[in-house]
Amino acid sequence: MMNRFVEGLAKTRNGIFGRIGGLFNKKIDEEFLEILEENLILADVGPGPTASIINVLKENRDDNPFEVLKEEIYKRVNVVSPKDVSREPKPSVIMFVGVNGSGKTTSIGKLAARFINEGKDVILAAADTFRAAATEQLGLWAEKVGAQFIKSVTGADPAAVAFDAIKAGVAKGADYVLIDTAGRLQTRVNLMEELKKIKRVANKAMAGAPHEVWLVLDASIGQNSFSQVELFNRTVGLTGLILAKLDGTSKGGAVVAISDKYELPVKYVGLGENTRDIEVFEPRKFAEAFVKK
Amino acid sequence: MFEQLTERLELVFKKITGRGLLNEKDVKEAMKGIRIALLEADVNYRVVRQFIADVEKRAVGQDLTKSVSPGQQVVKIFNDELVSLLGDKHCPLVESPQPPTVVMMVGLHGSGKTTLSGKLAKLFRNRGKHPLLVAADIHRPAAKKQLEILAKSIDMPFYTNDLNARDICHEAIKHAKEKLYDLVILDTAGRLQIDDELMAELIDIKRKVKPSEVLFVADAMTGQEAVNVASTFNEKIGITGVALTKLDGDARGGAALSIKAVLKVPIKFVGVGEKLDAIEEFHPERMASRILGMGDIVTLVEKAQKTVDFEKAKKLEKKLRKQEFTFEDFLDQLKQVKKMGPLESLLELIPGVGGKLKGLPIDDKALLRIEAIINSMTKQERRNPSIINGSRRKRIARGSGTSVQDINVLLKQFAQMQKMVKKFSKLSFKGFPQGFPI
Ligand SMILES: Nc1nc2c(ncn2[C@@H]2O[C@H](COP(=O)(O)OP(=O)(O)OP(=O)(O)O)[C@@H](O)[C@H]2O)c(=O)[nH]1
Ligand SMILES: Nc1nc2c(ncn2[C@@H]2O[C@H](COP(=O)(O)OP(=O)(O)OP(=O)(O)O)[C@@H](O)[C@H]2O)c(=O)[nH]1
Ligand SMILES: [Mg+2]
Numbered sequence: 001m002m003n004r005f006v007e008g009l010a011k012t013r014n015g016i017f018g019r020i021g022g023l024f025n026k027k028i029d030e031e032f033l034e035i036l037e038e039n040l041i042l043a044d045v046g047p048g049p050t051a052s053i054i055n056v057l058k059e060n061r062d063d064n065p066f067e068v069l070k071e072e073i074y075k076r077v078n079v080v081s082p083k084d085v086s087r088e089p090k091p092s093v094i095m096f097v098g099v100n101g102s103g104k105t106t107s108i109g110k111l112a113a114r115f116i117n118e119g120k121d122v123i124l125a126a127a128d129t130f131r132a133a134a135t136e137q138l139g140l141w142a143e144k145v146g147a148q149f150i151k152s153v154t155g156a157d158p159a160a161v162a163f164d165a166i167k168a169g170v171a172k173g174a175d176y177v178l179i180d181t182a183g184r185l186q187t188r189v190n191l192m193e194e195l196k197k198i199k200r201v202a203n204k205a206m207a208g209a210p211h212e213v214w215l216v217l218d219a220s221i222g223q224n225s226f227s228q229v230e231l232f233n234r235t236v237g238l239t240g241l242i243l244a245k246l247d248g249t250s251k252g253g254a255v256v257a258i259s260d261k262y263e264l265p266v267k268y269v270g271l272g273e274n275t276r277d278i279e280v281f282e283p284r285k286f287a288e289a290f291v292k293k
Numbered sequence: 294m295f296e297q298l299t300e301r302l303e304l305v306f307k308k309i310t311g312r313g314l315l316n317e318k319d320v321k322e323a324m325k326g327i328r329i330a331l332l333e334a335d336v337n338y339r340v341v342r343q344f345i346a347d348v349e350k351r352a353v354g355q356d357l358t359k360s361v362s363p364g365q366q367v368v369k370i371f372n373d374e375l376v377s378l379l380g381d382k383h384c385p386l387v388e389s390p391q392p393p394t395v396v397m398m399v400g401l402h403g404s405g406k407t408t409l410s411g412k413l414a415k416l417f418r419n420r421g422k423h424p425l426l427v428a429a430d431i432h433r434p435a436a437k438k439q440l441e442i443l444a445k446s447i448d449m450p451f452y453t454n455d456l457n458a459r460d461i462c463h464e465a466i467k468h469a470k471e472k473l474y475d476l477v478i479l480d481t482a483g484r485l486q487i488d489d490e491l492m493a494e495l496i497d498i499k500r501k502v503k504p505s506e507v508l509f510v511a512d513a514m515t516g517q518e519a520v521n522v523a524s525t526f527n528e529k530i531g532i533t534g535v536a537l538t539k540l541d542g543d544a545r546g547g548a549a550l551s552i553k554a555v556l557k558v559p560i561k562f563v564g565v566g567e568k569l570d571a572i573e574e575f576h577p578e579r580m581a582s583r584i585l586g587m588g589d590i591v592t593l594v595e596k597a598q599k600t601v602d603f604e605k606a607k608k609l610e611k612k613l614r615k616q617e618f619t620f621e622d623f624l625d626q627l628k629q630v631k632k633m634g635p636l637e638s639l640l641e642l643i644p645g646v647g648g649k650l651k652g653l654p655i656d657d658k659a660l661l662r663i664e665a666i667i668n669s670m671t672k673q674e675r676r677n678p679s680i681i682n683g684s685r686r687k688r689i690a691r692g693s694g695t696s697v698q699d700i701n702v703l704l705k706q707f708a709q710m711q712k713m714v715k716k717f718s719k720l721s722f723k724g725f726p727q728g729f730p731i
């Protein structure tokens with residue numbers, strides 16, 4: 001599994017040190033720092049966080065830059081979410097939110113496959129009743145991976161779909177209810193309010209639900225990811241992140257400062273469109289792959 | 294985050310405000326702020342570097358005699374460059390001399406190709422075309438269904454079949470010729486530029502159908518990789534135009550600049566919502582100020598340049614320093630401000646001010662009232678307001694159709710303004726004392 005994570009990254013990506021090449025064995029001097037800045041920014045880390053990482057390297061000029069950098073990345077993405085293991089809810093209700101096209105539906109499909117593979121009972125809830133064929137898309141995933149599927153008609157109340165799915169999950173003793181929501185830009189106030197409602201109604205269907213709210217980030221998106229996390233978090237209270245499309249050439253560097261700032265763990269990374277293309281996020285491996293030579 | 298940025302830029306500009314000429318140091322200082330702004334906006338690092346270097350060269354030594362503030366002048370130069378790089382005017386869709394015109398949508402996963410296909414069909418039907426929507430995404434679950442539903446929702450002809458992507462497109466064009474559709478829009482699957490197999494599919498389609506447009510559909514939120522992605526698509530398939538989607542959010546859209554700088558093909562459309570009428574033509578000026586996150590400072594500078602008489606302004610500044618500011622000068626100043634347009638819209642253009650001023654009772658009526666009051670004063674009164682006693686106040690109020698209280702308020706504010714003279718380093722409507730009724 002772990003290897004697949006690294007392989008998935010390695011398949012297409014070069015770590016940022018891959019671009020620095022020959023400079024790598026050098027001491028930390030101005031030239032090195034400049035090239036490092038360039039590469040951190042090109043990895044979408046963002047100018048602010050890049051400056052703060054560079055500062056740490058400046059303060060540790062005598063150390064191996066590769067190790068210092070790796071540690072800085074690791075520290076930032078290594079967020080441990082407090083989890084009450086003694087009280088695993090049944091079903092565990094997870095709500096997926098995010099901007100348009102970030103990869104919510106696909107991530108749900110892949111995760112469902114993963115959970116089912118572990119012998120769990122999974123229900124998928126098509127609470128995107130807005131986008132054309134969103135329900136059909138999730139329905140095809142459910143069929144493919146063998147999950148139960150709860151849907152309504154286009155234009156129906158998404159909260160009602162979530163409600164029905166959770167109720168079904170409770171009745172059938174399912175392990176997971178995964179709620180797909182429509183993509184929405186974080187600045188759309190009405191649509192964000194709709195998410196609040198889904199969350200509220202979920203809690204009516206089962207006290208404590210949703211147990212997790214995961215924001216699906218597209219790794220190819222740049223600094224707007226900050227605004228996404230800020231506003232989705234403010235509206236529905238996020239408990240985790242999914243970094244989708246990490247199989248592309250983007251490094252998803254925005255997540256480094258985001259995880260740190262919001263203390264939000266990346267739960268999974270998406271590495272493709274197929275059923276098996278999702279892996280558990282490993283902070284150590286991520287940091288290694290990120291700065292890899 | 295972005296607000297902080299605007300503030301930071303304003304700080305830089307303040308530092309170099311009031312100095313005479315644009316020297317290298319000033320420009321470099323301003324560029325630092327602009328550089329961060331561009332990087333925050335996701336403009337590619339290397340594009341930023343090149344761009345800053347170019348603008349720096351142009352800005353140093355610029356004649357500043359006509360500018361309002363050197364800092365704003367730098368932004369103006371910068372902005373002009375940005376606009377010209379983004380493209381000067383709208384480029385229409387290239388039409389094939391032999392109908393149908395074939396438009397092919399390509400891009401990364403989830404960028405907005407399918408939605409944009411629907412939007413284009415609708416837009417061009419409104420312009421008298423007869424479009425056919427073609428679903429050639431055979432990979433993503435329910436992708437064809439999505440386009441079919443979109444087509445149905447706007448009563449648009451739709452075509453697909455169970456063949457491979459290339460053959461779907463080929464058959465679709467035959468179908469279009471039979472049915473006399475003159476615009477065929479091909480929706481293809483999202484793909485990574487490094488996915489050779491899927492890129493080959495696009496090459497295959499292109500060879501077969503020879504589209505007159507290949508539109509690269511890019512998410513406005515795309516980060517630093519936008520450059521590599523777009524250029525690889527371009528190298529492998531050849532891009533004729535770009536469409537930028539999801540601009541209805543708060544993305545600064547630096548990808549637009551990156552892609553344009555590298556591809557050198559026009560940005561033809563922007564998507565501003567999920568609905569099928571949420572499509573606009575591309576406006577380089579809007580995009581430029583969006584990327585800069587600076588409000589419409591350029592428009593402001595231009596307006597000021599056109600209307601403010603800088604010779605008069607300089608004289609006034611001297612007077613101010615000598616505490617000789619009179620109601621006559623004041624009236625003059627009011628007239629200049631008025632020439633620039635409705636006050637409210639002017640203030641909105643100032644970065645960092647626009648938002649905060651919303652809802653404040655700034656009205657042009659107040660301006661008119663003040664003008665009327667001053668017009669009712671004698672020359673003596675205007676030059677030496679201290680002689681305006683009770684009976685003069687009554688007369689002025691009658692003459693201007695205002696009340697004595699209005700006169701009192703104005704006199705008080707005028708006195709306050711004279712006190713502010715020291716801070717008044719230059720003529721600017723920003724210099725009005727707080728609480729001034731305009
Ligand atoms: N390469 C790659 N593609 C992905 C990944 N995750 C999702 N995609 C693709 O990205 C596109 C959008 O994914 P969706 O799952 O439909 O995204 P969504 O967030 O549900 O979109 P909306 O519901 O429209 O907001 C599809 O073409 C997916 O196949 C990934 O990890 N890697
Ligand atoms: N807010 C907003 N959403 C948009 C815009 N354009 C597309 N979308 C949404 O973005 C998501 C993805 O759009 P699609 O048209 O399915 O994207 P695509 O490129 O066809 O995706 P794939 O076929 O999976 O690669 C959907 O939820 C759309 O509704 C836009 O301009 N603004
Ligand atoms: Mg979806």
Ligand SMILES: [Mg+2]
Pocket residue numbers: 406407408430436480481482483
């Ligand atoms: Mg599509």
